[in-house]
Amino acid sequence: MSINLNPVPVGDRTNQERLTYAHLNQLIEPNDYTASALLELMSPQELLALIRRADFVPWGLKPQVDDILGVKTTSNMAQDLKSALTRWRKRLPLSNPVAALDTAARHNGGLLIPTDTMWPIQLDDLNLGRPLCLWWRASDPQLLAGAQVAKNVAIVGSRDASDYGDQVTFDLGRALATHGYTIVSGGAYGIDASAHRAALTVEDWAYPNPPTITVMAGGIDRLYPSGNSNLLNQIVARGVLLSEVPPGTTSARFRFLNRNRIIAALSRLVIVTEARHRSGALNTASHAVELGREVAAVPGSVFAPNSAGCHRLIAEGSAALLASPQDALALVGADRSTQASRVDQVPRRPTDQLGRDEGMVYDVMSFSKSLLVDEISARSGVPMIQTLQAVARLEALGLASTDGLSWKLVYQGN
Secondary structure, three states, X not given: OOOOOOOOOOOOHHHHHHHHHHHXXXXXXXXXXXXXXXXXXXXXXXXXXXXXXXXXXXXXXXHHHHHHHHHHOOHHHOOOHHHHHHHXXXXXXXXXXXXXXXXXXXXXEEEEOOOOOOOOHHHHHHHHHOOOOEEEEOOOHHXXXXXXXXXXXXXXXXXXXXXXXXXXXXXXXXXXXXXXXEEEEOOOOOHHHHHHHHHHOOOOOOOOOOOEEEEOOOOOOOOOOHHHHHHHHHHHHHOEEEEOOOOOOOOOHHHHHHHHHHHHHHOOEEEEEEOOOOOHHHHXXXXXXXXXXXXXXXXXXXXXXXXXXXXXXXXHOOOEEOOOHXXXXXHHOOOHHHHHHHHOOOOOOHHHHOOHHHHHHHHHOOOOOOEEHHHHHHHHOOOHHHHHHHHHHHHHOOOEEEOOOEEEEOOOOO
């Protein structure tokens, strides 16, 4: 199936359906169980028409809505029908679905809806928590067709990753990606970034699924965090960005937590490589357990706070203990014999040689705009001394240049 990237013309049935979903998506926040219940009783077009009927509440539907909510979720998740409609109606004057679709198209993206053949059917396991639709951004839209659960492995963890966590994550991500598995994560600093980078180091990608998928908490037009913008642009070039919120939406704490259920649902296995006792990565693992997905965690030092969450998952029996890339490959049933030589091959791109600080510095630098070292340090969060060392290393590798005061990236032939 080809996906139309252009603004929606009136009169086209398929595009009208996409326009309806885009409109509802601007009115209804993610993970709204009342909206999901109503969509089991009516079509998206009928729900939009209902929302447009000011002050009207279909009280006759309330017993059926309550029945659906009572069967499929806990009572405290249920929302009053009238208050839900009131909340959605308040957003009507601010909604502009055509503009949202146009924004997505300008960013090499579009809107994926449940009736599309490329829709990831594993998201249906979320039941009432299934996303209404998914905004996507990718240089090759056909990669969306390969985003199936059999080849997706999520790797998540702390934003303040240690060198140990970064290295373990990179080794696991590269081993899995070399065997054709898509690495799913959230695009954040730390473990997420290391997981995505690992997948992108695999050359000559010849699989129908993307090497990596980022599930965003904000709109696909707002690359967040900004310090990872270079990395996220690389993911757009070779992988896929997904979001359940419309373009222009800013990231917020509750949206990160909502986003985690999608990471879990997309994946057959969720790996937590490093996480504190109350890390958001544990929220992703919890969703995975509820969905019946496999969960694994990497142990660390008993003295390391960054591994306390992993130890907790293992101790509770929620996660298998993962001690090596071979353990991860065994969990997904990968055949090591056919790809062993590729796992062990030396990375061929200069950026594959970067350490943690160098990678963070590289990701905040620009090819077109020169930055002072203190700006690079502030954007990356890397201390000044380490930033100076990092830019010197990048220059030595031919990845950056300086005019004596400021620095910018240098294009590579490969």
